[in-house]
Amino acid sequence: MGGIISSALLAAALCWPPDASASDFQDVVVKPGDTLWAISNKYLKDPAKWDEIVKHNKTLSSDPTVALPGMTLRVPSRLIREELRAARLVSRVNSVMFRRKATAAWKPGADNMELYRNDWIRTLDDSSASVRFLDDDLLKLGPNSMAVIKPVNKDYAVELKRGGTFIGRAKIVTAGAVVTPKSGDTRYVATVRDDMSTKVEVLRGEALVAAAGRTVAVKMGMSSEVALGLAPSVPAQIADMPAFEARAAELKGGMLAGLQGTRAPAVPSRAAPAAALPSAAANDPRAALAELKLGSMVSGYRIQCSEVQDISDLLVSKNVDWDESVSAAFLGIPPGRYWCRVAPLDLLGAVGKFASPRQYVLK
DSSP states (O other): OHHHHHHHHHHHHTSOOOOOOGGGEEEEEOOTTOBHHHHHHHHBSSGGGHHHHHHHOTTSOSOTTSBOOSOEEEEEGGGBOGGGOOEEEEEEESOEEEEOTTOOOOEEOOTTOEEOTTEEEEEOTTOEEEEEOTTSOEEEEOTTOEEEESOTTOSOSEEEEESOEEEESSOEEOSSOEEEESSTTOEEEEEEOTTSOEEEEEEESEEEEEETTEEEEEETTEEEEEOTTSOOOOOEEOTTHHHHHHHHHHHHHHHHHGGGTSOOOSSOTTOBOGGGOOOOOTTOGGGGGGGSOOOSOBSEEEEEEESSTTOOSEEEEEEEETTOOOOHHHHTSOSEEEEEEEEEEOTTOOBOOOOOOEEEEEO
C-alpha cells in the first residue's frame, strides 16, 4: 500500500499544473532594428506563429515588418526553440549569484529570474537555490554549489560543477560522470557530493551512467555511484524505494511552491541548514554533526549506537527527523550509557559521512 501511495505522490509532483503563470512566458529583449518577423525567425520553432507574440503584447503593431521600439516582449515559452529556452530561478535563500554568458561579473540572483544558455549559477555558505527548466526538470543547489545552464554547443542541459541535485529526464554532466536518459519517460535523481562523487538513482525508465570509459545501465529502482576518476559502480537496488519516491516528490513539491508567487523554503520545515546546527551539548547527538563539513541541507540524521566504542556490535541504526528528541525509549534500547555516531541525511534521504563515535547517557 505504501508503494502505491508514494508512487502517486511522485506522479503528482512530476506533473506541473496547467495554470498560466510567469513561468509560461519568456522575456525577449528587442534590439535596434529588430522587427517582429526577425524576432520570430530567430526565436520561434515556427516563425509563422508571430501573431502569437502580438496576442500577448497588446501594444505591438500587427505589421511584422515594422521596426519595433526598444522593449521587452513576453513570448510563450512553448513556442520558443528548445536551444533558446530559458530556465528559471524559482526559489532562493540567502546568497545566490549568477553570471551571464561571456561575462566575468557575478551578480545577486532575483526571484523568478530567467537563466539562459551558458549562464552560471552558484550558492554561497548557508544558501540554496532551485532552478526549473521548461521541460519540468529541476535543479536543487545546496550551500557552496555551482552549475552551468545549457552550455553552448553541448547536448546536455546542466553541467554540475560542484554540489547540487538534479531531478528530471535531461542529459547532464557532473564532475565525474555523464548521465543520459535511455527513453523519454525516464526520470532520475543525480546528486554531486562534497567529495565530487556522483550518485544516480532512477525513479522511472532507465538511465545510462558513463565515466572513465565505461557505461552502465541503471534501471528503475536501482542506483549507481561514480567516484571521481573511476568507472560507475555496478547498479544496486535502492534500499527503500517508497521512502525515496516520497522524498523526491516532497523536494519537487517544494520547488513547485516557488512558482506560485512566493519564495519556497529551501528545505522542508523540519530540516535545518548546516549553519544552524546546535551548539555542543553533552547529550545531543546532533551536536556531533558540527565536526562534519556539510555541503547540503539536512532533513535529519542516521544514528547508530553500540555498547563498544568502535560501533562493531550495533544495537540500533535508525533515521531520525531533525526535530525529534532521541531517548532510549525512542531508540528501543534500555536506558544507559552508549557509544553512538551520527551521519546527516540529505533531502532525498541519502546518508552522508558518519561523525566520530561519542558516548551518551540515554534515559
